[in-house]
Amino acid sequence: xxxxxxxxxxxxxxxxxxxxxxxxxxxxxxxxxxxxxxxxxxxxxxxxxxxxxxxxxxxxxxxxxxxxxxxxxxxxxxxxxxxxxxxxxxxxxxxxxxxxxxxxxxxxxxxxxxxxxxxxxxxxxxxxxxxxxxxxxxxxxxxxxxxxxxxxxxxxxxxxxxxxxxxxxxxxxxxxxxxxxxxxxxxxxxxxxxxxxx
Amino acid sequence: xxxxxxxxxxxxxxxxxxxxxxxxxxxxxxxxxxxxxxxxxxxxxxxxxxxxxxxxxxxxxxxxxxxxxxxxxxxxxxxxxxxxxxxxxxxxxxxxxxxxxxxxxxxxxxxxxxxxxxxxxxxxxxxxxxxxxxxxxxxxxxxxxxxxxxxxxxxxxxxxxxxxxxxxxxxxxxxxxxxxxxxxxxxxxxxxxxxxxx
DNA sequence: GTCTATACGACGATAGAC
DNA sequence: GTCTATCGTCGTATAGAC
Numbered sequence: 001x002x003x004x005x006x007x008x009x010x011x012x013x014x015x016x017x018x019x020x021x022x023x024x025x026x027x028x029x030x031x032x033x034x035x036x037x038x039x040x041x042x043x044x045x046x047x048x049x050x051x052x053x054x055x056x057x058x059x060x061x062x063x064x065x066x067x068x069x070x071x072x073x074x075x076x077x078x079x080x081x082x083x084x085x086x087x088x089x090x091x092x093x094x095x096x097x098x099x100x101x102x103x104x105x106x107x108x109x110x111x112x113x114x115x116x117x118x119x120x121x122x123x124x125x126x127x128x129x130x131x132x133x134x135x136x137x138x139x140x141x142x143x144x145x146x147x148x149x150x151x152x153x154x155x156x157x158x159x160x161x162x163x164x165x166x167x168x169x170x171x172x173x174x175x176x177x178x179x180x181x182x183x184x185x186x187x188x189x190x191x192x193x194x195x196x197x198x
Numbered sequence: 199x200x201x202x203x204x205x206x207x208x209x210x211x212x213x214x215x216x217x218x219x220x221x222x223x224x225x226x227x228x229x230x231x232x233x234x235x236x237x238x239x240x241x242x243x244x245x246x247x248x249x250x251x252x253x254x255x256x257x258x259x260x261x262x263x264x265x266x267x268x269x270x271x272x273x274x275x276x277x278x279x280x281x282x283x284x285x286x287x288x289x290x291x292x293x294x295x296x297x298x299x300x301x302x303x304x305x306x307x308x309x310x311x312x313x314x315x316x317x318x319x320x321x322x323x324x325x326x327x328x329x330x331x332x333x334x335x336x337x338x339x340x341x342x343x344x345x346x347x348x349x350x351x352x353x354x355x356x357x358x359x360x361x362x363x364x365x366x367x368x369x370x371x372x373x374x375x376x377x378x379x380x381x382x383x384x385x386x387x388x389x390x391x392x393x394x395x396x
Numbered sequence: 397g398t399c400t401a402t403a404c405g406a407c408g409a410t411a412g413a414c
Numbered sequence: 415g416t417c418t419a420t421c422g423t424c425g426t427a428t429a430g431a432c
Binding site for chain 3: 007010047052
């Protein structure tokens, strides 16, 4: 609102760059793709491209952010395992972006890396959503409640991420099955005779 | 045995390089550590170091292999979750090597990358060991058997890897808890009245 | 604010002398 | 087996046109 005039075009260009970068990484993979190549596809010189970003790491982090938002925004109605399956199904088609995600996870070790903040905020947010889902299903009695939902959320996120690591080298791997198995493990154990059974 | 003479010194030097590299990556992290720095600590020039390896990627892959072997070799008597806990406890002290592992996982996407073969062989091997463990515990009745051990192994490896990803940005995270929770989830459900109960 | 041109230092890789 | 020298490319930094 407050920003008008010159900002308008710049912001549009910035988004264009991010989308082009996203596309290139998806097609040709993140490794071996230089910023000069990205700049060329935007009809820009390298410094021209860097005018919009503080560093390469900054650009990559924003690419990751855009990827996250669009992936989730495409299926806002899905929740719980359904949401996971939809996201995984798209990840299968863009291995380069999965590679980017994993690479950034490693780079984000450094607290000074811009992606550090990104992951530090995203993980709690994602786990929070999962906790909400789990609590709801626990109240319904559809999920065992002997382990607190906060701890289960850590496990579920780990399964989702870890499966991607295996899938990167074993493309034949079914990324949905492990999460399905997890949900099966979360089914409540057989009730004791005098519990809530009729 | 068969290799004598010139090979002897070369092999020793090669191992020395790998150990020095392992040490540097553990201390200063894998990123921002150039091969020239590794070479310097070996009293070698860069080409002198590269005489022993085909490429940087090749060297890194071998570092990863050495790390794997020594980590497992240090606790050969442990099995199942105990083995995992021991390995995790060492990983906590060397974040640089965890970072290296995750980075290599991403790079190994490319079938032409030397680490691709490494992971392609290691994952089935690790899962195989887990399957053996699970089968043993299933026979004892200590673990539920409604999901085949091969599928559970995928889930368990995913949890182990995925927890590391979260831990890289959230160092306060307890890496053992999720695996403990997984083991709790694997406990057999309460038996039906007419099962094997006396 | 937007962008090009140019240069810089460091990287991994390689050729060839010793 | 190890070196010096050099190459091409990377991300980055600065000067200045528009």
